[in-house]
Amino acid sequence: MGLEIERKFLVDHEKWKKHKKREGTHYRQGYLLDQANSTIRVRSAGKKGFITIKGSTSGISRKEFEYSIPVKEAIELIDGFAKSEVEKIRYRIRYKGKLWEVDEFLGDNDGLIMAEIELQSEDEAFEKPTWITREVSDDKRYYNSYLSKKPFKTWGK
Numbered sequence: 001m002g003l004e005i006e007r008k009f010l011v012d013h014e015k016w017k018k019h020k021k022r023e024g025t026h027y028r029q030g031y032l033l034d035q036a037n038s039t040i041r042v043r044s045a046g047k048k049g050f051i052t053i054k055g056s057t058s059g060i061s062r063k064e065f066e067y068s069i070p071v072k073e074a075i076e077l078i079d080g081f082a083k084s085e086v087e088k089i090r091y092r093i094r095y096k097g098k099l100w101e102v103d104e105f106l107g108d109n110d111g112l113i114m115a116e117i118e119l120q121s122e123d124e125a126f127e128k129p130t131w132i133t134r135e136v137s138d139d140k141r142y143y144n145s146y147l148s149k150k151p152f153k154t155w156g157k
Helices: 013-018 071-081 144-149
Strands: 003-011 025-035 038-045 048-055 061-069 084-095 098-105 113-118 132-135
Touching: 003 013, 025 071, 025 144, 038 071, 038 144, 048 071, 061 071, 084 144
Parallel strands: none
Antiparallel strands: 003 061, 003 113, 003 132, 025 038, 025 084, 038 048, 048 061, 084 098, 098 113
């Protein structure tokens, strides 16, 4: 069984802009199924493709199964079957022995920058980079599947 243990944080835009980083990877994520207890997502990430099945969240953990697929098929699935989609640029940053994935969202989610860290256990200790701000792990509005249906730019409306 695959298990994802993940914490999400907002990012300080000014500090992030000044942070030295490598070029990011363009992501498209399309949602084929998005229900309370299960999500099926197809992703194109640069020259790679993936299909991911996720279960319901308990705390910061949930079952996750991810499989590589040809990127051409990922794009066809997104274009032909996705009910909703998000686009973003993802940066992978190593900090104090941990991998942080920072997403700069595009389109109707432009202006949102979020960082995620995957852990081995829910109580695992880690240090936060200076560009990390408020934790949003428990706020479902920051789930990518939610953002695909209710984009960040619409929240104030």
